[in-house]
Amino acid sequence: MDQVKIIEIKKSIFANNDQDAEKLRKELKVKGVYLLNLMSSPGSGKTTTLIQTINRLKDKIKIAVMEADIDSDVDAIKIKEATGIPSIQLHTGGMCHLDAEMTRQGLDNVPMEGVDLVILENVGNLVCPAEFDTGAVRNAMILSVPEGEDKPLKYPLMFSICDVVVINKMDVLPYFDFNLEKCKEYIHMRNPKAQVIPICAKTGEGVDAFAAWLLNQVQEWKKQ
Amino acid sequence: MHELGIVFYIIRDVKEAAQEHGVEHVNAVVMNIGEVSTVVPEYLTDCWRWAADKEDMLKGCELKVNIIPAVTYCENCGAKYPTVQHGKICPECGSEKTYLLQGNEVEIKEIEV
Numbered sequence: 001m002d003q004v005k006i007i008e009i010k011k012s013i014f015a016n017n018d019q020d021a022e023k024l025r026k027e028l029k030v031k032g033v034y035l036l037n038l039m040s041s042p043g044s045g046k047t048t049t050l051i052q053t054i055n056r057l058k059d060k061i062k063i064a065v066m067e068a069d070i071d072s073d074v075d076a077i078k079i080k081e082a083t084g085i086p087s088i089q090l091h092t093g094g095m096c097h098l099d100a101e102m103t104r105q106g107l108d109n110v111p112m113e114g115v116d117l118v119i120l121e122n123v124g125n126l127v128c129p130a131e132f133d134t135g136a137v138r139n140a141m142i143l144s145v146p147e148g149e150d151k152p153l154k155y156p157l158m159f160s161i162c163d164v165v166v167i168n169k170m171d172v173l174p175y176f177d178f179n180l181e182k183c184k185e186y187i188h189m190r191n192p193k194a195q196v197i198p199i200c201a202k203t204g205e206g207v208d209a210f211a212a213w214l215l216n217q218v219q220e221w222k223k224q
Numbered sequence: 225m226h227e228l229g230i231v232f233y234i235i236r237d238v239k240e241a242a243q244e245h246g247v248e249h250v251n252a253v254v255m256n257i258g259e260v261s262t263v264v265p266e267y268l269t270d271c272w273r274w275a276a277d278k279e280d281m282l283k284g285c286e287l288k289v290n291i292i293p294a295v296t297y298c299e300n301c302g303a304k305y306p307t308v309q310h311g312k313i314c315p316e317c318g319s320e321k322t323y324l325l326q327g328n329e330v331e332i333k334e335i336e337v
Contacts, residue, residue: 128226
């Protein structure tokens with residue numbers, strides 16, 4: 001009978017990805033390119049928010065967008081048509097998230113000449129993308145009013161890794177039992193440092209504040 | 225829902241470790257999965273069967289899961305309590321200043337060859 005031999009490994013399966021992500025971040029730093037990882041549930045208004053934000057910033061800095069989806073290229077086309085900036089579509093092939101290696105492969109296909117800011121629109125999902133460091137400089141997420149104020153309690157990891165939480169669809173607030181103050185309280189329970197920016201991507205209300213945060217981030221990243 | 229992706233990572237790391245040790249076939253992989261790691265063990269083993277059998281080195285290889293209980297520590301009163309039952313708020317003193325001691329692990333403990 002064959003003897004069973006045990007080889008101890010004791011290694012987190014995220015360890016390789018964390019290393020890849022750290023390496024990518026360093027390379028981006030050298031190139032002076034800021035990568036933002038934008039996450040949310042499906043239907044929270046990521047693409048509409050991006051279009052509004054890009055149109056406020058595109059004369060000041062050079063921007064490119066990577067859209068990640070399980071399938072289709074509707075978002076990439078929408079962004080390109082509405083803003084005129086380069087936008088590529090990544091297909092995750094059924095996977096629910098992007099990791100650092102997939103992000104790197106995506107960046108290889110972006111026309112990077114003179115680009116200051118790359119926005120990665122991650123797969124719409126509040127669970128898996130939070131687990132995998134993409135190599136982005138900062139994480140931001142969009143929570144929309146119809147989703148409910150309790151989401152920070154249900155998806156704690158997502159809220160704990162985001163530097164900014166944009167609350168979208170503020171125009172429908174009167175029709176939902178959504179308490180903005182309660183929501184902020186829940187977010188800060190998970191992440192005391194998270195900045196909360198209420199907006200309405202449809203009307204553009206509040207988008208200036210998010211655009212200003214992002215512009216400042218990009219400028220600081222290039223300065224240091 | 226992300227279990228298949230995680231299975232691909234496990235396969236990559238196990239193959240790497242097996243090659244390092246000059247092993248040709250792995251009989252079992254033992255995982256440490258934390259209670260609040262967001263990984264569902266049943267989905268993980270289902271995905272594993274499907275994906276592992278496509279690899280010569282891992283045909284028939286069993287995935288064993290050790291569940292690591294989630295424990296939270298309260299900075300305010302020093303209590304250690306089960307996270308799943310009580311969440312973020314300390315049941316002893318009501319403080320929110322708590323952090324997870326263990327329970328979010330997704331790691332390969334060992335392989336049997």
